[in-house]
Amino acid sequence: MKVLVPVKRVIDYNVKVRVKADGSGVDLANVKMSMNPFDEIAVEEAIRLKEKGAATEVVVVSIGVKQASETLRTALAMGADRAILIVASEDVNQDIEPLAVAKLLAAVVAEEQPGLVLAGKQAIDNDMNATGQMLSALLGWSQATFASSLAIEGDSATVTREVDGGLQTITVKLPTIVTVDLRLNEPRYASLPNIMKAKKKPLDEKTAADYGVDVTPRLTVVKTVEPAGRKAGVKLGSVDELVAKLKNEAGVI
Template identity: 85%
Template sequence: MKVLVPVKRVIDYNVKVRVKADGSGVDLANVKMSMNPFDEIAVEEAIRLREAGKVEEVIAVSIGVKQAQETLRTALAMGADRAILVVASDDVHQDIEPLAVAKILKAIVDEEQPGLVICGKQAIDNDMNATGQMLAALLGWSQATFASEVGIDGDHATVTREVDGGLQTIKVKMPTIVTVDLRLNEPRYASLPNIMKAKKKPLDEKTPADYGVDVSPRLTVVKTSEPPTRSAGIIVKTVDELVEKLKEAGAV
């Protein structure tokens, strides 16, 4: 069985995001980019399933700008077998919308015939949390979202989901779409030998036209702004003064 893992190139989670002065978007000039953390967890889970003998091949896919091949090389260095890059834009500021991504992924699934698609629950740049669900709808497959534990048993997958107030365990029929949460695993670091090996692994380059998908944006970002700056706190000298201030603020 093949496993398909979509990965996205995003601003590194350690970087403080800066908004452009004109409010037209986020400043990406000279900013460190890396793999979306949720997608990194998805890659790790796919590799673990292969190591456990549950799957034979792990295919990483990225849809975006040409520079996303660096993200795919990271997935290959972690242990993915091969990669597919769909160059859908020349502008690093253009975000390919979830529906377009899902349509391209559907075409790739139809071509590759994987038994499982594992993806991050959302990207940390737009927080859409939609691609996995849309892909399941387009394919007519079962889906399990927010997974914190995944097990494969024959033609079924058992998934523990993180829900409000606790955990939910469900059994879904394969093939299926699984979107992963933070507590599923801890991704491995790519070793130097594996980074070197990743350069020789196959990476196919495609375009949306190859799959008959139009990626023209349907949404327009009107304005981007930073959250308001927190106001300074108040220093109090005694506990009584603290309690009085809390009463005034309605906190007690």
């Protein structure tokens, strides 16, 4: 079984995001970029499936700017077999919207014929949590989102999902789309020898036009602002004082 893993290049989660002075967007100048953490977990799970013998090949794909090739090389260094880069923009500030990403991934799936698509549940830059679900709809495949556990058994996958009420375990037929959550695994670090080997692994570069997909944004960002500053908290001497403040000042009771 072939496993396809979409990965996205995002601002590193350790970086404090800054808004441009004119409010036109986020400042990306000299900012460290990394693989989306949820996608990193998906890559790790795909590699583990191959190590267990449940998968035969792991293919990673990224959609965006040419610099995303660095993100793909990281996935290859972790253990993926080959990579596909779809250049859909020349502007690092343009975020390819979920529907366009899903359409491009559907075209890749038609070419690659994977038995499983493993994706992060969302990207930490826009938090849309939509691409996996849209891809499932476009392909007519089953889906299991927010996975914290995954087991492949014959022609089906058993997935434990993290939901508001706790955990839910479902079984879906392959081929399927699985989007992963934080507690699925702990991604490995790429060793230096594997980083060197990754430079020789195949990385095919294509464009959105090659797949006939229009990636023109449907949304327009009017303004970007920093989150409002939070007021300092206060210590109270008793429960009665807390209740009084909630009632008289906050007006919540």
